[in-house]
Every structure is written in structure tokens, then in C-alpha cells.
Amino acid sequence: MWYLCVFYHRLLDYRKPEVESLAHLFGAFEDEQNGDVPSQLQWKLPIHHHPDSPFHFVNLPSEQVARSIANRSILVKGLYELWGEGGSYEELKDSVLSYPDERKLPYLEAGSTFKITVDSFGKVMSLDEQKELIQGLAYIPFKGQVKLKNPDHNFWLIEIDNYGRNNGLPPIVQRRIFFGREVGGADRKLIPTYQLKSRTYLGPTAMDAEMAFLMANQALATSGKLIYDPFVGTGSILVGAAHFGALTMGADIDIRVVRDGRGPNCNVWSNFEQYGLPMPVGLLRADNNRPPWRSGLKEIFDAIICDPPYGVRAGGRKSGGRKLLKGAVEPYVVPDDKRTDHIPSTAPYSLVECVHDLLDLAAKMLAMRGRLVFFYPVLRDDDCAETHFPEHPCFKLISSSEQILSSRYSRVLLTMVKVGAYTKEIAEAARLKHLEFRENHVKWLQDGNLHSAVFSPIDAQLPEAGDSKFIKDPKPKYRGKYV
């Protein structure tokens, strides 16, 4: 059945992927298990609407699935069973009257409670105007009692008029009015509850609550699953997954973050305690480039969610010693008497190698059909129109959602599903690549160095004289809505 889906007008790239992932989670595709290709929902746009519009129609198998998706989501303002729509209130009336009675009457019964909410997108309506519109719905035979707080049924009258320039969307061609019964909507109270402002232990790159929940939804976090973050830091991503019932595990190369925190009451554990969430099943200090897993271990995690270090605000590290890998010092042996308290030297970890190791880890350790959800940074002024995302034979990329960070770069949330087993050939190719990274340590630090591209002074970036001054920006100028 087709439902009207109204999104919160933010994080535009993340809206539909979230609904698609939650549709998987709640069994919308149970009947269509066709091998590797994940099924997709059918979407339609209301007439004259731009794809960035908050209003969409989506086809879902049942009201129960629709309710589950809406209530668990973060960006769905509401899912509505549409009783009517039109370009004017007369058209709306005709449309509602012609909607089948057997779909309407059960929700208009005496003994039930209801309320009607008037919402407008692109303009503000005074209370008087709203009241007048509600009176205008008298042709619908409401028999229940009006109850403004927690009624049984919530009806919405939504009017979309000229957006003006404010929302950044192209001007609406024609007014549109919808009337529907609310089936569910996001619980936005989660955001202030978990906001970083009140988090006990924070780090410079802690993931904000809203995004952590979006990542957990992309990863299908739920009770009974084991979810891993190889760059756990303060645990901000795992907190999101734990809220949805998953058991979590994390590792980080920086022992001060993972073991010590800022004190006995201000560390990763206390972040979970703060919200009454179950503690991570395990936290360890480990290098993702030299993981400590036993060789027979595989397909143990249901999902891997992480935000790898891009090298812009926080650089990654790996074992081995910077001078050692550069060849500045000869290989040395740590004397036995110094070994106990030896702090191993680490070297910078390029993004390319980091992502290679992440994909290799995920390919081996994720259960089949498990999800890998991670952020990947991209420069925004690339002349090449196509951004090349990391690939791996075991994975299929099912969504990519951009979040603009500055005029220079964005991060893209990639969701990949494991569709192929980790074979001996794949393991061998990874081993060889790992050795290649070691051999060419210096080269990889320079190539694709995001930090310099992001922080270089603007002069260095201007095109040469003679070239067109116009820098193509493939996305329209309403940057704010992509944040």
C-alpha cells in the first residue's frame, strides 16, 4: 500500500537509504529473497515535486511494517495513509469523499479519540487559519472524542505552498494539499537525550547522536547482534547501536582513550552507564593494521560500523615505528628488561591503507549478508565527476550519503553488504597488498593526502589564468540542507 512519507528537511542524502534499510530490518522484503540483489522499495514523487522535497510516496507491504519503520527512523517526520489530496480544498474534499469507507470508518468510531494537526510547508499559518481549515473538514464523519495528548488516531492536514527561497528547493509550481492518518513517525526526543553536549566522555571526533543512530539503522542494529567498531575512540557510534539493543565490541590503537579515559568516572564505560545501556562486550587496544584475531575466526560480527581516521582532524596510526618504516633507522630489538613498559612506536596510517585493512577485516569477520557502514572522505572540488568509492569482491555497495563538512570536503556514509565468502585467493591478495603498503610507506603518505588538500590556502586552489573561473558545483547551492 502507498503511504505519504514526509521527511524532516535535513541530511537529504540519508533519508531514503534509512527507510530502505529499516524496510529490510522489518521484513518488508520477506517474500522476495532473490539472491544477492537487495530488494528495493518503490518510491514516487507527488506531481511537480523535486526529488529533494520532503514529500514522497512509498509502497510498503503492511501498516505494521510502515509503523515499525517510521517509529524507529530518525528522519521520517511521519508516514501517513493518504485519505485524499488535491490542488485546492475542493479537490481535497472530492478526493477524501471518494476514498473507500472501509478504510476510513474504523478510525472514525465513537469511543475512539483523535486529533487533527494542521501543518504547512513553506509558509506559516496562524492558529485561526488552522482552526478554520479544521472546521472545513466537517464533511468527514468524525464520531470520536477530540483529545490533544496521545489520541488513538492522529490526522494530518498538510498544505504545501510557495517555498520561496528559504528551503533551497525550486519554487513549487502548484499548491498541494494532503489529508492522511498518521501511522508513525520518528522519536526525535532521542536526539536531546543522547546529545553529545551532555555526554560524560567526549573526544574530538566523537560521532554526534543523530548520525550515530542513522549509522546504527543502516547497519540494522538490533537485539542479539554483535556489532564491532575498530576505531572505537569514546564509543559514540557503539552507543547508538547499543540503544537499539545490539551487543557491541570496540578496539582502538590509542590506549589512553580506551583504557584510561579521563578518570574512573569519565571513560568509555561511563558513556554507556550514563544511558543505562549494556556495556560493550569487549574493549581492547589493537591495531587494525595488525589485528590480534586468531586465524580460524571468521563471520562473527553481524555488522561493523565505524568512522575511520581521515587524516584531516585526527590522523590514524599503525604499528611499526615511523622511522623504522621510512628506513631512517635499522630494525631493532626491544631489550628484554625494557619490554614490560615499552610503549611501541607507531607510524602514520594513510587513509588508503586504512580503508584496505578495514575492507579486509570486514570481508573476513562479517557474517554473510552482514553490513559494513563507514564514513569515507571526499574532496569537493574534484574535476572528475565520478567519485570512486572503495571496492572489494566480497561486498556490494548499497548506499552512499554525502554530508558536507566544509567548502573543501565532505564525508560520505557508505553502506556495504557482504555477499561473497572470504576465500583463500582473497586472503592472499590482501596479504600481498599489505606487504606492498609496507614497502611503499612513504609514497602512500603523500598520495591522496587529504589534510593538505583541506587546509591549503585558497590561492593554491585557483585554476590557472585562461581557464574558466566557474567551478562546477554539481549539487545546487543549498548547502545547509545537506548538513
Place this chain on the structure above:
Amino acid sequence: MRLLTHNMLSSNIKGVEKGFPLRIEAEKVVEKPVEMNADFLRKMFEKVEWKAFVEASRSMGYAQLPEEVDSGMLESDEFLSRFHHALLELHLEEGALVCPETGRRFPVNKGIPNMLLHEDEV
């Protein structure tokens, strides 16, 4: 560090053939109750290396696990609760994990094992 984590770890020092299982030197063991999730336990049961798990559990002071197991035992509540206890409720707060081949100690402090390799082990 819980035994679930221990069962996943091995000493991957360069040149070491058999780095699993790591021998546990327990200095401080703590018991913390955790809500039981049978689905999770059944999934983990398939992944756990049982012999190493029983041995590790013994070195943490819990010897109530059967030596040999089969998936039929998952039906028994008694077995599930013992499995759950050993897997998730025993914590090694202070101690070390020792490589069976080289004897190199990976310290465990405040419940966090430090598995980072030294420059000459990489």
C-alpha cells in the same frame, strides 16, 4: 576482559605459528551480572573454540563447564546459564595474556587487553 574476547585473540607476533590460545595469568577477576540473551548465546556457541574456552574459564576460577559439548546441549537452561556466566559475566580486570610459543606477555589493565605489537614483532 571477558572470555568471549579472550577466545577471539591470538598472539600474531611475526614468525609465531601457534599464537592461540593465550594463557591467562589472572591477578584480579571480577564477576559482573549481565542479562542473558539466548539468541546471542546460540550464535556465539558456533564460533567459540570450546577447549580453549574451558581452559580459560578454569584459569579464571570457574570450573563448571563440560569438557565436551554438542549443539543439543543448547536446549538445556542449565547449560545455557553456565555458558552465559563464563562467556560474559567473568571479567579479567588485571593480569596478562601470555603467548604460548614465545612467552611474551600482553598486559590486561582495567579490563582492557593491550594487544599492540612492538616494533620488532611486526
